[in-house]
Amino acid sequence: MSTLEEQAVAAMQPKKTTGAPRTTENYFVRSLSNALITAIVVVIALLWSVPTFGLFVSSFRPPQLISTTGWWQGLIPPWNFTITNYMQVITAQGMGQAFLNSLIISIPGTLFPLLLGSFAAFAFAWIKFPGRDFFFFGIVAMLVIPGQIALVPLLQIFTAIGFTGQYWAVWIAHTAFGLPFAVFLLRNFFAALPRDLLESAYVDGASNFRSFWTIVIPLSVPALASLAIFQFMWVWNDLLIALIFLGGNPQRAPMTLNIADLVGTYGNNYQVLTAAAFLSMALPLIVFFSMQRYFVRGILAGSVKG
Amino acid sequence: MATLARQEKVPTTAPVRRRREPGASPWAWAWIGPAVILLLAFFIYPLINTFILSFQNADSTRFVGLKNYITIFTSPTMLGVLKNNLLWLVLGTTLTVGLGLIVAVLVDKVKIESIIKSALFIPMAISMVSAGVIWRFVYIYEPPNQPQIGLLNAILALFHIPPQVWLINQNINNFALIVVYTWMWTGFCMVILSAALKGIPDDVVEAAKIDGANRWVMFWQITIPMIGPTLGVVTTTMIINIMKIFDVVYVMTGGNYNTDVVAQEFWNQLFSFQNYGMASALAVILTIAVIPVMYINIRRMRAEERTR
Secondary structure, three states, X not given: OHHHHHHHHHHOOOOOOOOOOOOHHHHHXXXXXXXXXXXXXXXXXXXXXXXXXXXXHHHOOOHHHHOOOOHHHHHOOOOOOOOHHHHHHHHHOOHHHXXXXXXXXXXXXXHHHHHHHHHHHHHHHHOOOOOHHHHHHHHHHHHHOOHHHHHHHHHHHHHHXXXXXXXXXHHHHHXXXXXXXHHHHHHHXXXXXXXXXXXXXXXXXOOHHHHHHHHHHHHOHHHHHHXXXXXXXXXXXXXXXXXXXXXXXXXXOOHHHHHHHXXXXXXXXXXXXXXXXXXXXXXXXXXXXXXXXXHHHHHHHOOOOO | OHHHHHHHOOOOOOOOOOOOOOOOHHHHHHHXXXXXXXXXXXXXXXXXXXXXXXXXXXXXXXXXXXXXXXXXXXXXXXXXXXXXXXXXXXXXXXXXXXHHHHHHHHHOOOOOHHHHHHHHHHHHHOOHHHHHHHHHHHHOOXXXXXXXXXXXXXXXXXXXXXXXXXXXXXXOHHHHHHHHHHXXXXXXXXXXXXXXXXXXOHHHHHHHHHOOOOHHHXXXXXXXXXXXXXXXXXXXXXXXXXXXXXXXXXXHOOOOOOOOOHHHHHHHHHHHOOOHHHHHHHHHHHXXXXXXXXHHHHHHHHHHHHHO
């Protein structure tokens, strides 16, 4: 697993071309075919970016233009861009509150599974107990169980104990649904830590608790970071859990829920939709670009997640 | 589960364990306790509960045997749903894994590699709700003779082809949805496959070059066999993902216009028709369909454990 991670980090860097071309003819053919390959991948990358770019441009166009001309026509000077769509969304559509709600949901929704996951992963990696493998593989198996299956019974329990519409309900749900992946990823990382380090700490009389906080956690920052990013994106972008457990309480709705509602009520009110959608993408995109390396690492280590 | 329990008796780690493990066993339960309790409540209990509900009627008041399952496999509507899932499975997996592989191979020797990769990878960071809005702007339909503000219909207009109602026309709407999924997940496949490609030892590549292998031969004889295991992981991940596909359909069409899939129909049965029996039967089918893939993944993981 660790080699795959190293490869992944290397994969994000352009590979150095080694060796000089042997003949000029060879060189000519090679650079021609390289140019062709570059052209192909650039076209693919453009195809992939155009939809998002279109939304970005649209979100800055005046409402009457969005609904009468294509966004690409907005690129032709004279430009007519405005930030009123954003102002309208933030002030009138409750997006400011929704942004806050998203944060309130996402931060504990990221920290709880990280904490509980590292506890369990530590035991699976370093404490011997009967049924250890059974429980570990049992938890890994949960990775592929369709999440929807849990919704009805949970909704019944949560309603019975008056949990629905509360932040707590969403935090617990995200913690539970994030745990299999967290345990899987962290256990593999913890198990790969050098044995001598933990053994010498143990000989020195350190308790499990102490070696966990002073040795395992500080050494596992890269894995914890990639997991945190993953979980954060997942919670931030989630619609389903918010819809089910918060649906009845618009005061606590996160951005995704708010936008889904806007799609329903303002289906053709494009200026609201574009700006709202782009606002909700802003934070994940910032996280993504600043921590791409960790994000990729997490994906590689967790490619078993369904 | 039974298989897991059986395998449990086979020691997976080296049998000769000379030293004592740090820590004592009773405390282990304190460490894994919170996680296990949550998982019991959020996965195991619902699984059992759903399994029982699937043999009951709509409001769970009496047992109806296999009736729900028989309906799923005989009623034309439900068969249509299964057919759509199958189309998704075949096309979605092929497109994401295939395109991911092609781009990973092509981008390997390109100078602007990291920019290209980011472009394909960004959709991973975008929520399905926002992606739904993004793709609305690609698929928007305006009546003919009016300016098309949707990208695809504007392109059709350039060639004087009448505009299409991409999400409603039943010949194309499933494909339109699969395109959105492909847009979101190709980057994921590409990044993993690309990492595997970088792991192919240079001397293998050099040896093949000296033997005069061209790019095509290299691809089939060297690249594919060398990244085989990773290709397996990516493919199984996509298969599991697509079996459970829900968000794309829910956000784009809500399963209307013959785009329904199993997970979406589960949702409809649950919230629109309040038919708990049918919804549960669908969920059970989904779970059973995933089990073989899960089994393969766990076997692969155990094999990796042994080589650790």
